[in-house]
Amino acid sequence: MPDYAIADDGVRLAVEERGSGVPVLLIAGQxxxxxxxxxxxxxxxxxxxxxxxxxxxxDDSEEGDPARYSTRLFADDAVAVLDAAGVAAAHVVGHSMGGRVAQWLAAEHPSRVRRLVLIATSANDRVAPRRDPTAVADLLSGDRSRMTPLFFDDDWAQANASTVDAFFTRTASRPALRGHFAASRDHDAVEALGRIRAETLVVHGTRDPLAPVEHARQLAAGIAGARLDERDAGHGLHLDTPEVVEAVRAFLLPPAQRG
Known part of the structure; x- marks a missing residue:
């Protein structure tokens, strides 16, 4: 597989892969x-x-025009990544804004998605209850000490400093950061949820300050047959809650291979 995929508008997207077997596409957050x-x-x-x-x-992907950023554009980028990998269809796992991107991918490119996992995400920002403005301000502050508690339990964060650092460290221009925020803020796939046909698992923390758990409940209700898995966790539960990766793994594996 090449180190880069080429988006429809010519933007180069950095790609990495590891492991073997059925492909799983991971779509990161904002x-x-x-x-x-x-x-x-x-x-x-x-x-x-x-x-x-x-x-x-x-980081290593080209910027393109940040004024065009949207979760639908990012979903088209995900298709370009699959094309570059020579993958007709993959399991898709999206976290936070990545889950919003994954919603469009599953709704508008259903043949490309085998099973769908949506972690700590929602169909739009207008779902009641609205997220806490203080939490949003902390997220946008760039202050690691303010951002970390939104995602991770304190004890876990202290014991896993390198993982926390890798999660928060990235290179991006201010226009790109503004474009990402606007793309996530303006996302609205409520009407598209009914078009998602992939078997879906929705995983969410009941203490998530950035996406109240009611968002996950409404998201799961809008996707036919979706399973909802609520955990006592925050926004970064895919990292600080070991049971989450095991639940995702079990959902994606064929029944005969589940431990």
């Missing part, structure tokens, strides 16, 4: 680099061919 998947990607690579990429404007 302004988050692919290396932020850390041990989650490592664990899945024991059973799957894991493909991850940097969103346009982040």
């Amino acid at each position: 302004a988050t680099g692919m290396r932020g998947w850390g041990p989650f990607a490592d664990a899945l690579a024991e059973d799957f061919r894991v493909i991850r990429f940097d969103h346009r404007g982040i």
Whole structure:
């Protein structure tokens, strides 16, 4: 597989993969680099061919025009990544804004998605209850001490400093960061949820300050047959809650291979 995929508008997207078997495409959150998947990607690579990429404007991917950024554009980028990998269809796992991107991917490119996992995400920002403005301000502050509690439990963060650092560290211009924020803020796939045909698992933390758990409940209700898995966790539960990666792994594996 090439180190880069080429988006429809010519933007080069940095791609990495590891493992073998059925492909799993990981779609990262807002302004988050692919290396932020850390041990989650490592664990899945024991059973799957894991493909991850940097969103346009982040780390090793080209920026393009940030004024055009949207979750639908990012979904088209994900298709370009699959094409470059020679993958007709993959399991798709999206975290936060990546879950919003994954919604469009599954709704508008259904043949490309085998099973769908949506972690700590929602169909739009207008779902009641609205997220806490203080949490949004902390997220946008760039202050690691303010951002970390939104995602991770304190004890876990202190014991896993390198994973936390990899999650938050990325290179991006201010226009790209603004474009990512606007893309996530303006996302609205409520009407598209009914078009998702992939078997879907929705995983969410009941203490998520950036996406109240009611968002996950409404998201799961809008996707036919979706399973909802609620955990006592925050926004970064895919990293700080070991049971989450095991639940995702079990959902994606054929029944005969589940431990």
